[in-house]
Amino acid sequence: MTPLIELSGITKSYGHVDALNGVDLTLHDNEIIGLIGDNGAGKSTLIKILSGVESFDSGTMRICGKAIDPKRHSVRAARRMGIETVFQDKSLGESQSIWRNFFMGRHRTNALGLIRVQHEKKEAMRVLTETLGLGGAGLSAGAPVSVLSGGERQGLAIGRAMYFNARVVILDEPTTALAVKEVGKVLGFTKTLKQGGKSGIFISHNLHHVYDVADRYLFIQHGRVVHEARKENESPESLIKTLMKWS
Numbered sequence: 001m002t003p004l005i006e007l008s009g010i011t012k013s014y015g016h017v018d019a020l021n022g023v024d025l026t027l028h029d030n031e032i033i034g035l036i037g038d039n040g041a042g043k044s045t046l047i048k049i050l051s052g053v054e055s056f057d058s059g060t061m062r063i064c065g066k067a068i069d070p071k072r073h074s075v076r077a078a079r080r081m082g083i084e085t086v087f088q089d090k091s092l093g094e095s096q097s098i099w100r101n102f103f104m105g106r107h108r109t110n111a112l113g114l115i116r117v118q119h120e121k122k123e124a125m126r127v128l129t130e131t132l133g134l135g136g137a138g139l140s141a142g143a144p145v146s147v148l149s150g151g152e153r154q155g156l157a158i159g160r161a162m163y164f165n166a167r168v169v170i171l172d173e174p175t176t177a178l179a180v181k182e183v184g185k186v187l188g189f190t191k192t193l194k195q196g197g198k199s200g201i202f203i204s205h206n207l208h209h210v211y212d213v214a215d216r217y218l219f220i221q222h223g224r225v226v227h228e229a230r231k232e233n234e235s236p237e238s239l240i241k242t243l244m245k246w247s
């Protein structure tokens, strides 16, 4: 089966800094991979390239078998091909309502071009309650995002990506700065992605979290994938040992 994402020899420099030095990476259908690497290893640069925020200098990138022209790659193009990124706490507007956030930039309109407010409210709540199990007293589509906990905000961003048919959801440090209970929620949402048939790329400095959600682990050092491991042969402790070896 054609992989969802195939990177071969991807390089990216910022002036004299070589952030990526020939990355090879494959992501398959309904698979979650964990990207592991020390500070400055190149993880963020890699996901910026995948999500279209940055372009790459050389190498080849294929999404669902289609070769990507680095000059035409953009966030919009990546989204069109089903790649969505959930950034830590940055993808939601605090004071805006939950339903507006959910449909931000992709509102459903009627024949007159007006936003279908009731439909969007209903759909947003359906995804949050049925797919992600959020809810409880007081949660309504019209409430501001600020009423949601840190974990629930990540859930909203993940639910939104699923609703808009993302094939691949990239989670960049989604558990950083969250309380333990909230971390559990976010790890649960990430597993929901996989149960829903999606794929994911999960980045975290906490290797217990990465171990928990990913099927396969890629270790990055100095802008290259230097080691790969599968869940069945690993434990959180063995991942930590391997990271120390490559740091």
Ligand SMILES: Nc1ncnc2c1ncn2[C@@H]1O[C@H](COP(=O)(O)OP(=O)(O)OP(=O)(O)O)[C@@H](O)[C@H]1O
Binding pocket: 014, 017, 018, 019, 037, 038, 039, 040, 041, 042, 043, 044, 045, 046
């Ligand atoms: N916009 C930029 N301009 C100059 N150098 C950059 C830029 N972005 C990243 N770099 C450099 O590229 C290298 C890889 O950085 P990157 O942020 O991708 O690493 P990372 O693995 O995500 O690190 P961290 O875990 O600390 O977020 C680093 O040396 C970094 O300083």
